[in-house]
Amino acid sequence: MFVDIALKAVLIQVVYAAIILAIDKLASKKKK
Amino acid sequence: MQVGIITVVVLYEIITIGVVGWFITKKSKNKEGEDEFALGGRSLGTWAVGTTMCLTLLGSGHLTGTWEGALTLGGAQIWHVMANGFAMSLGAVTIYRWARRMRITTTGEILTTLYGAKLALLVAAVNIAVGWAVTSFETQALGIIINSLTNITLPICVVIATVLRFLYVVIGGTKQVAMLNQINVIILYAGMFGALAFLVWKLPGHNFDTIRNYYLNNPDYGEKFISFTGGTQHFLNIGIPVCIAPFFAHMTGQQTIQTAAACKSEKALKNIAWFVGPMNVIIGAISICLTLTARTMPEFAGVSNKLVCSQMLISIMPKWFMAILFAAFCAAILSSYGGFLMGSATVIAYDFIKLYKPKMTNKEETRYIRIGLVIGMVYVGIMAQALPTIVLMFTWIYSFMIPVLWLYLFGFWWKRNLKVGLASCLISWIVACIATFGAGFLPTWYTNIHIAYQIAVISFVVMLVGNLVCEGKPGYFRSKEWLESESYRIYLEEKKNGNA
Numbered sequence: 378m379f380v381d382i383a384l385k386a387v388l389i390q391v392v393y394a395a396i397i398l399a400i401d402k403l404a405s406k407k408k409k
Numbered sequence: 410m411q412v413g414i415i416t417v418v419v420l421y422e423i424i425t426i427g428v429v430g431w432f433i434t435k436k437s438k439n440k441e442g443e444d445e446f447a448l449g450g451r452s453l454g455t456w457a458v459g460t461t462m463c464l465t466l467l468g469s470g471h472l473t474g475t476w477e478g479a480l481t482l483g484g485a486q487i488w489h490v491m492a493n494g495f496a497m498s499l500g501a502v503t504i505y506r507w508a509r510r511m512r513i514t515t516t517g518e519i520l521t522t523l524y525g526a527k528l529a530l531l532v533a534a535v536n537i538a539v540g541w542a543v544t545s546f547e548t549q550a551l552g553i554i555i556n557s558l559t560n561i562t563l564p565i566c567v568v569i570a571t572v573l574r575f576l577y578v579v580i581g582g583t584k585q586v587a588m589l590n591q592i593n594v595i596i597l598y599a600g601m602f603g604a605l606a607f608l609v610w611k612l613p614g615h616n617f618d619t620i621r622n623y624y625l626n627n628p629d630y631g632e633k634f635i636s637f638t639g640g641t642q643h644f645l646n647i648g649i650p651v652c653i654a655p656f657f658a659h660m661t662g663q664q665t666i667q668t669a670a671a672c673k674s675e676k677a678l679k680n681i682a683w684f685v686g687p688m689n690v691i692i693g694a695i696s697i698c699l700t701l702t703a704r705t706m707p708e709f710a711g712v713s714n715k716l717v718c719s720q721m722l723i724s725i726m727p728k729w730f731m732a733i734l735f736a737a738f739c740a741a742i743l744s745s746y747g748g749f750l751m752g753s754a755t756v757i758a759y760d761f762i763k764l765y766k767p768k769m770t771n772k773e774e775t776r777y778i779r780i781g782l783v784i785g786m787v788y789v790g791i792m793a794q795a796l797p798t799i800v801l802m803f804t805w806i807y808s809f810m811i812p813v814l815w816l817y818l819f820g821f822w823w824k825r826n827l828k829v830g831l832a833s834c835l836i837s838w839i840v841a842c843i844a845t846f847g848a849g850f851l852p853t854w855y856t857n858i859h860i861a862y863q864i865a866v867i868s869f870v871v872m873l874v875g876n877l878v879c880e881g882k883p884g885y886f887r888s889k890e891w892l893e894s895e896s897y898r899i900y901l902e903e904k905k906n907g908n909a
Binding site: 378379381384385386387389390391393394395397398401 | 484487489493494495498499502566605609617620635637679683686688689690691693694697698701770780
């Protein structure tokens with residue numbers, strides 16, 4: 378139960394952060 | 410009365426608050442620098458900002474609120490917690506970063522720059538209400554902890570909690586709260602993982618299978634209750650609203666923007682995106698498992714949803730461990746309280762008092778913030794006596810901050826029109842109030858649409874259509890005001906040094 382909820386939640390958060398930071402990096406590269 | 414546990418918890422708080430307070434006072438004695446009390450001199454690094462933001466949001470919503478909420482919402486309660494991570498990660502590269510770039514202290518200052526003082530005052534007033542509402546939930550949460558330790562009735566515990574919490578923030582300021590958070594976050598994690606380990610060790614087979622089977626075999630709950638989303642319908646009606654309301658509120662609120670504004674550089678701020686989300690959801694997931702386990706125990710069948718988890722912890726965990734765990738809970742709740750109460754008090758001083766005293770010295774600012782803290786503490790103490798359901802109230806009050814995100818986004822990058830901004834806020838807030846207080850007279854299909862959805866859609870449509878139809882000033886970051894400002898010059902310097 379804990380592994381199911383915690384693992385999914387953490388995974389979603391990490392993927393979400395990675396996508397955001399990747400988009401930010403791409404955007405700042407494009408600006409340069 | 411758990412005298413031993415109380416002694417350890419009180420000693421822990423006195424030592425940490427006392428030592429940190431003394432250290433801060435000593436360090437800033439000869440320093441009356443820019444924004445020292447409210448912004449910690451804009452000197453905080455990634456870890457300090459990330460932990461402060463996390464612990465500000467990681468209070469009653471993750472602990473007592475989740476203990477209570479998970480017993481009605483089930484596993485989908487995790488989405489309330491997930492919202493904080495979503496908001497902080499995205500905010501770090503967008504709104505928080507842009508706010509810091511503007512060198513502001515309050516959300517009111519952002520809106521004054523974008524739309525003028527009228528709209529800023531309106532939103533600042535709502536921001537204060539949100540901050541005080543949250544601190545009243547935090548007060549209730551600390552009351553629940555004190556109740557578990559002393560068996561004194563909950564309303565009296567709430568009064569004790571009010572006084573204790575006030576001491577937490579009034580001595581130092583943002584920097585003190587930030588320093589304490591770096592200690593408290595370690596204690597909280599040790600305490601929560603320890604509680605989980607103790608519980609798993611006590612359960613048959615050292616896993617949650619028996620708990621899972623209890624809910625699967627109980628017709629009142631079923632499989633969906635303990636699942637991650639609670640099923641499609643439950644997710645749409647409950648999961649998303651409990652997620653989007655805090656998401657918008659934390660993207661735009663004083664509680665997070667003030668901490669972000671204290672960050673030493675944009676680069677340091679962006680890096681918090683990596684760890685704030687996981688840091689938050691782990692605590693929420695542990696809380697959900699603790700409370701779902703507590704509800705299955707027959708000896709606590711008569712205990713209310715609000716108190717069942719803390720009662721279970723007290724009775725099954727060793728006393729020495731409970732002392733650490735409750736010190737950790739108090740630390741998290743105090744931290745959240747500190748962040749929100751400080752946020753509201755800063756808004757009072759910067760957005761309201763400054764209207765009448767535009768040339769305040771740093772000393773005067775600090776005095777007015779402290780007055781704001783006292784007013785907030787008294788008001789919050791009275792409100793907390795009503796003991797509302799924490800997560801439902803969080804969702805409701807946070808929904809009122811939804812239009813502010815549209816105001817920021819449109820105002821930063823597209824167009825600024827005061828009347829459109831005012832219309833967006835007022836129309837959506839009025840509709841939300843009618844939907845809430847007139848629920849008895851309205852059709853069921855309409856009252857079933859959560860106010861978070863209503864406010865999000867109405868405020869966005871008004872902003873979009875209004876700005877398409879009406880004239881307005883160009884977005885702030887595309888305007889001359891920005892390019893000619895001192896903040897822009899500082900931003901260029903930071904960029905040159907690779908910090909932005």
